[in-house]
Amino acid sequence: MLKIYVDGASAGNPGPAGAGIFVNKGKGKNEHYAIPLGQMTNHEAEFVALMEALKICKENSWNMVSICTDSKLVDEAVEKRYTKKAAYKPYLTEILKxxxxxxxxxxxxxxxxxxxxxxxxxxxxxxxxxxxxxxx
Structure with a gap:
């Protein structure tokens, strides 16, 4: 099983944002992704980082993965399949899909x-x- 680490960040809230994705393929083989996201909030960047990781999984036919995030907001939204804030709902819907x-x-x-x-x-x-x- 692949282990993937994701993080989103922004310089300002909102501000220039980015997604970081680190893929540990085992045996010292890793892949690194630094994806510019344009202008968004830090929380939006966290959601989009997970979306980007899932997109990479699909493109590479990686079907068995463990994705780690340091965003409690994202983790809880995915676990509960719900977020109160309307701005995050489109991201969560896409992630769940x-x-x-x-x-x-x-x-x-x-x-x-x-x-x-x-x-x-x-x-x-x-x-x-x-x-x-x-x-x-």
Whole structure:
């Protein structure tokens, strides 16, 4: 089973945002993704980071994955299949749809200290936004 770490971040709230995705394929083989997201809030970036990870899973036919996030908001929304805030509902709807397409996929919360690789990638993605001056 693949282990994937995701993180979203923004410089400002809202501000330039990025998603960091670290894929541990085992035996020292890893993949790194730093995806600029344009302008959004930190919480939106957390949801989109998970969506991007699930998209990568589908593109690579990875059907058995464990996805770790340091966002309690995202973890609880996925677990309960519900979010109060209307702004997050479209993200959650898409995430739940993508999860249904995976054979075996878990999303679980981990502390930030265990998610440093994805955190660094999300910050790198923010810089990509800033350097291009292009916001999606």
């Amino acid at each position: 993508q999860l249904e397409e995976c054979e075996l996929c878990f999303v679980k919360w981990i502390p930030s200290s265990s998610n440093r690789s994805a955190d660094q990638l999300s910050k790198k993605a923010i810089q990509k936004n800033k350097s291009s001056n292009t916001f999606l």
